[in-house]
Amino acid sequence: MAVEAKPLYSSKATEHQETNAEELRKEHLMLDPMPRDEMNQMVMNAMHTTTKKYWVFLIGFGLAVVVLLFGAWGYMIANGMGVAGIRRPVFWGIFIVTFVFWIGISHAGTFVSAILRVFKAEFRRPFTRAAELMTTFGLAAGALYPLIHLGRVWVFYWMIPYPNARWLWPNFRSPLVWDFLAITTYLLSSTIYLFLPLMPDLAMARDRTTGWRHAIYKVLSLGWRGTEAEWLRLRKAIGIFAFAIIPVMFSVHTIVSWDFAVTMVVGWQSTIFGPYFIIGAILSGVSAVVTILYIIRSTMKNFDYFIRPEHFDGLGKLILIFSMAWAYFFFNEYILSWYGGEEALKQLLTLHATGPSAWVWYLMLICNVAIPWLFLWNKKIRRTPWIMFIITLLVNVGMFAERYTIIPLTLGHQRNPFDWGIYNPTIVEISIVLGTLCLFIFLYLLASRLIPLVPVWEVQEGQMSHTFRKVGKTEIPSVTELE
Amino acid sequence: MAEKEGKEKWGMVIDLDICTGCQACVTACSMENNIPFVGEDEMAYGRGMQWMRIRRYWEGEYPEVAPAHEPMLCQQCGNAPCEPVCPVFASVHSEQEQINLQVYNRCIGTRYCANNCPFSARTFNWFDYELPAPMNSYLNPDVSVRRRGIMEKCTFCVQRIVKGRQNASASGREIADGEVVPACAQACPTDAIVFGNLSDPESRVSQIARSDRAFRELEELGTDSRVTYLKGGKNYGS
Amino acid sequence: MEKNIRMVLFKEDQIDQASEAIETLHHQGISEKDISIISGVPFSEKILGRPAAWTNIPIFGIAGALVGLVIASLFNFLTPHLYKMTVGGMPLTPIPTSIVVTFELTMLGLLISILLGVIIEMISPSSGPKGYHPKISDGYIGILFTCPAATDEKTCLELQDMGAEIVDPAEVKQP
Numbered sequence: 001m002a003v004e005a006k007p008l009y010s011s012k013a014t015e016h017q018e019t020n021a022e023e024l025r026k027e028h029l030m031l032d033p034m035p036r037d038e039m040n041q042m043v044m045n046a047m048h049t050t051t052k053k054y055w056v057f058l059i060g061f062g063l064a065v066v067v068l069l070f071g072a073w074g075y076m077i078a079n080g081m082g083v084a085g086i087r088r089p090v091f092w093g094i095f096i097v098t099f100v101f102w103i104g105i106s107h108a109g110t111f112v113s114a115i116l117r118v119f120k121a122e123f124r125r126p127f128t129r130a131a132e133l134m135t136t137f138g139l140a141a142g143a144l145y146p147l148i149h150l151g152r153v154w155v156f157y158w159m160i161p162y163p164n165a166r167w168l169w170p171n172f173r174s175p176l177v178w179d180f181l182a183i184t185t186y187l188l189s190s191t192i193y194l195f196l197p198l199m200p201d202l203a204m205a206r207d208r209t210t211g212w213r214h215a216i217y218k219v220l221s222l223g224w225r226g227t228e229a230e231w232l233r234l235r236k237a238i239g240i241f242a243f244a245i246i247p248v249m250f251s252v253h254t255i256v257s258w259d260f261a262v263t264m265v266v267g268w269q270s271t272i273f274g275p276y277f278i279i280g281a282i283l284s285g286v287s288a289v290v291t292i293l294y295i296i297r298s299t300m301k302n303f304d305y306f307i308r309p310e311h312f313d314g315l316g317k318l319i320l321i322f323s324m325a326w327a328y329f330f331f332n333e334y335i336l337s338w339y340g341g342e343e344a345l346k347q348l349l350t351l352h353a354t355g356p357s358a359w360v361w362y363l364m365l366i367c368n369v370a371i372p373w374l375f376l377w378n379k380k381i382r383r384t385p386w387i388m389f390i391i392t393l394l395v396n397v398g399m400f401a402e403r404y405t406i407i408p409l410t411l412g413h414q415r416n417p418f419d420w421g422i423y424n425p426t427i428v429e430i431s432i433v434l435g436t437l438c439l440f441i442f443l444y445l446l447a448s449r450l451i452p453l454v455p456v457w458e459v460q461e462g463q464m465s466h467t468f469r470k471v472g473k474t475e476i477p478s479v480t481e482l483e
Numbered sequence: 484m485a486e487k488e489g490k491e492k493w494g495m496v497i498d499l500d501i502c503t504g505c506q507a508c509v510t511a512c513s514m515e516n517n518i519p520f521v522g523e524d525e526m527a528y529g530r531g532m533q534w535m536r537i538r539r540y541w542e543g544e545y546p547e548v549a550p551a552h553e554p555m556l557c558q559q560c561g562n563a564p565c566e567p568v569c570p571v572f573a574s575v576h577s578e579q580e581q582i583n584l585q586v587y588n589r590c591i592g593t594r595y596c597a598n599n600c601p602f603s604a605r606t607f608n609w610f611d612y613e614l615p616a617p618m619n620s621y622l623n624p625d626v627s628v629r630r631r632g633i634m635e636k637c638t639f640c641v642q643r644i645v646k647g648r649q650n651a652s653a654s655g656r657e658i659a660d661g662e663v664v665p666a667c668a669q670a671c672p673t674d675a676i677v678f679g680n681l682s683d684p685e686s687r688v689s690q691i692a693r694s695d696r697a698f699r700e701l702e703e704l705g706t707d708s709r710v711t712y713l714k715g716g717k718n719y720g721s
Numbered sequence: 722m723e724k725n726i727r728m729v730l731f732k733e734d735q736i737d738q739a740s741e742a743i744e745t746l747h748h749q750g751i752s753e754k755d756i757s758i759i760s761g762v763p764f765s766e767k768i769l770g771r772p773a774a775w776t777n778i779p780i781f782g783i784a785g786a787l788v789g790l791v792i793a794s795l796f797n798f799l800t801p802h803l804y805k806m807t808v809g810g811m812p813l814t815p816i817p818t819s820i821v822v823t824f825e826l827t828m829l830g831l832l833i834s835i836l837l838g839v840i841i842e843m844i845s846p847s848s849g850p851k852g853y854h855p856k857i858s859d860g861y862i863g864i865l866f867t868c869p870a871a872t873d874e875k876t877c878l879e880l881q882d883m884g885a886e887i888v889d890p891a892e893v894k895q896p
Binding site (some may be wrong): 035036037108161163166167168169171172173177178181182184185188190192195196200203204206207208218221222223225226227228229231232233234235236240241244245248249251252255412457460461464469483 | 733757758759760761762763764765766768769774775776778779783796797799801803804806808809811815818819821822824825826828829831832833835836838839840841842844846847849850853855856857859860863894895
Binding site for chain 2 (some may be wrong): 079080081082086088089092103123149150152153155156158159168170171173174175176179207259262263264265410414415416417418419420450
C-alpha cells in the first residue's frame with residue numbers, strides 16, 4: 001500500500017487530531033469524564049424529579065395492578081380456573097406463556113451485568129443497574145404465575161420443601177419442584193446481586209439526603225464508608241457472584257424448558273429445549289433492556305448523558321447475534337422434527353405453519369428473525385434510539401408468540417385427533433397478563449425514584465481507567481486495568 | 484422401582500368390535516363416581532368431566548362412512564407419565580392394586596399431569612359444580628366429592644376393588660375372577676368391557692388380552708398401560 | 722499519651738499525592754494499622770502502597786455452598802425414604818434428578834452466604850481509625866490516621882503542603 005508522505009506536525013494534522021478526540025468524547029461516556037460531585041448531583045436530581053406526569057402514571061399503573069391483576073385473580077380464585085379459557089387438552093394457556101416470557105425477560109440483568117462484567121465489556125457500566133432491576137422485577141412478575149395458574153392457590157405452600165403430618169415431602173423428581181427451587185434461587189441471588197454494587201451508591205445517596213430517605217439509605221448502605229477492606233470485600237463478593245450467577249441463570253431457563261421437555265407431549269419432548277430456551281430468553285431480555293433504556297432516557301432527567309447511541313449500538317449488535325443464534329436453534333429443532341417424519345409431529349408442524357393460528361407462528365419468525373436481520377446490521381439504525389425501541393418491542397412480541405406457539409398451540413394438537421382443541425384466552429386471563437405488565441412497570445417506576453439508577457461509582461471507575469493515548473499521529477482511547 | 488409381583492394387577496379389555504358406542508358405560512361411571520354435570524355449553528367447550536369417554540371417529544369416505552367407537556379412560560399405566568411430574572405426590576402409583584391413583588386432598592391443581600397424559604384421560608374441576616336437587620341424593624357415599632381446582636380421573640372403581648377384597652378376606656378366600664366389576668363393565672350391554680386381575684394368567688381378562696386382535700393404545704410410548712383393546716378387521720357387524 | 726484521629730482529603734485525581742502522603746505518615750512513625758484510606762471509587766492497595774486488605778467472603782461462600790449441598794443431599798436421598806412413594810416407574814432416589822436439586826441448593830447456599838458474609842463483615846468492628854466525611858462520595862480520597870495529640874497539627878500542615886485539605890476534627894464522624 002502506498003503511503004503518502006505528509007509533513008510531520010502539520011497544522012492540519014493537529015486539527016484533525018483534536019476533532020477526533022472531541023468526537024470520541026461525544027461518542028463514548030467513558031471518555032467524557034464528569035467530576036464526581038456533578039455526576040452525583042445529576043443522578044440525585046434524576047431520582048428526585050417527580051413531575052405531575054410521573055405521579056399520574058405511577059398511580060394509574062398502581063390502580064391497574066389492583067384492578068387488572070388482583071381483581072381478576074381474586075375473581076378467578078373465587079370462581080375457579082374455569083373463568084380462564086383453558087380446556088381439555090390445553091391445560092396450560094397464556095398464564096404459562098407469560099410466565100416463561102417474564103422469566104425470559106429476567107435473564108437480561110444477569111446477562112448484561114454478569115457476563116459483560118466478567119468479560120469487562122466497558123459499555124455495560126451505565127446501565128447494569130437498570131438491567132438488574134429488570135431481572136428482579138421481571139422475576140417478581142413471573143414468579144406470580146406458578147401461583148396464579150394453580151387450581152388451588154390457597155394451598156400453594158404444599159410445594160415448599162417441608163414434610164406433612166405423615167412425613168411426606170414434596171416430590172423432588174418433579175420439574176415443578178425444580179422450578180420452585182430454581183426460581184427461588186434466582187430471585188434471591190439476583191436481588192442480592194442488585195444490592196451489592198448498590199451499597200456505595202446508597203452511601204452516596206445517604207450523604208445527600210435528609211429525613212426518611214436518609215434513614216432508609218443509612219440502614220441499607222450498612223454503614224458504608226469506602227475503606228480499602230470494604231472495597232475489597234465488595235469486589236470479592238461481586239466477583240464470586242458474577243461467576244456463580246451465570247450458571248444459575250442458565251439453569252433457571254433450562255429448568256423452565258424442562259417443564260416441557262421432560263413430558264411426552266409431541267413437540268415438547270426435545271433434547272434441544274434447554275439451550276433453545278436460554279437463547280430465546282437472552283434475546284428477549286437484551287431487547288427488553290433496550291426498550292427500557294429508551295424509556296428511561298427519554299423520560300428521566302440527565303439520562304441522555306449516561307445512555308448514548310453507543311449503548312444502543314452495542315446492545316443492537318448483541319440482539320442481532322442472539323437473533324441469529326435463536327434462528328439456528330429454532331431451525332435445528334424444526335428440521336430434525338420434520339425429517340423424523342413422525343406422524344403426530346409432522347401434523348403439528350403443518351398446523352403451526354398453516355393452521356388457523358398460523359399468524360402467531362409467522363409473527364414469531366418475522367419479529368425474531370426477519371426484523372433484526374433486516375435492520376440491525378445497519379449502524380445508523382442501531383444508533384437511533386427510537387427505531388431500536390420499536391425493533392426491540394417487536395422482538396419481544398415475537399418471543400411471546402414463540403412461547404404461545406410452544407404451549408397452547410402445541411398442547412391443542414396431540415396424538416389423538418378426537419382430543420384436538422383450540423384455545424383462546426378469556427378476558428380474565430388477558431387482564432391478569434396485562435396486570436403483571438402493569439406490576440412490572442409500577443415497580444420500576446417506583447424504584448427509579450428510590451434508588452440511584454446509574455451505578456455512579458462504576459461509571460466513575462470506568463472514566464478513570466479510560467484515557468487517550470497518543471499513537472502515531474492520532475490519539476486513541478486506551479483502557480487501564482485499575483483492578 | 485421395579486414392580487413387585489403382587490397378587491393384584493388389575494386390568495381391562497375393551498372389545499371395540501362389539502362396542503356400539505351406546506354411552507352406557509359413560510353414564511354408569513358418572514353415577515358411580517359422583518361425576519358432576521357441567522352443562523351443555525361447558526361440555527361443548529371441552530370441559531366435560533367424564534372419566535370415561537367414547538371417542539368417535541368416522542371411517543371411510545362419504546357415503547360409505549361408518550362410525551368407530553373407542554371408549555377411552557385412564558389406562559392405569561405401569562410407568563405413568565402423569566406421576567413423576569406432580570410436585571406434591573398427588574398422582575401416585577398404588578402398590579397394592581397396581582393402578583394409578585389421584586389423591587384429591589393433596590392435589591394443588593398444577594394440571595401438569597393432564598398435559599403429560601398421552602391419552603388426555605384426566606379431567607379438571609374447573610368450577611365447583613352443584614348437583615341439581617333430586618340428583619344430590621344419588622351421590623355415592625364410597626366416593627369423595629371433589630371441589631374446584633383439582634384433577635381427577637378413572638380409578639378402575641377402586642372402591643369396588645377394596646370392597647371385593649374385604650368381602651373375600653372376611654370369608655377367608657382369594658378374590659374370585661369376576662367378583663370385582665367396575666361400573667362401566669357392569670353397565671355394558673354388549674359385554675365389551677371385561678375387567679379382572681392380570682396377574683392371574685387364567686383370569687378371563689388375561690385370556691382375552693392374549694387375543695390376536697389385542698392392541699394397546701400408544702403402546703410405543705412404553706407407558707405399560709393396563710387397558711387392552713381388541714379390534715379385528717371389518718368382519719363383524721358392519 | 723493522648724491520641725487524636727485526624728482526616729485529610731485529596732481529590733481523586735491527586736492520587737499520586739495521596740500515596741506520597743501515606744508514605745510521609747509512615748516516616749512520621751504512624752504505623753499501617755493507624756491509617757485507613759476511604760474513597761468513593763475503589764483503589765487497589767498497590768496503587769496506594771498499602772498492605773493487602775483481607776476478607777473472609779470466599780470462606781463464607783464455601784461454607785454456605787457446603788450447607789446447601791448437605792441440605793440438597795438430605796432432600797434427595799433421605800426424604801423419599803420417610804414416606805415411600807412410587808411414581809412413574811422411577812427409582813425412589815434417582816441420581817439424575819438429584820443433580821438438579823443439588824445444583825440449585827448448592828448455588829443458593831453459596832449466594833446467600835455471600836450476602837450474609839458481607840453483612841457480617843460490614844457490621845463487625847473494622848480495624849484502623851474510624852470516621853467519615855460526606856465529601857468522600859463527592860470524589861475525594863480520605864486519609865484517616867491516629868497520631869499523638871502533640872504532633873497532629875504539624876503532621877496535618879505537612880500534608881496540606883502536599884495538596885491535602887484538612888478536615889476539622891469535629892466533622893469527622895461515622896456516617
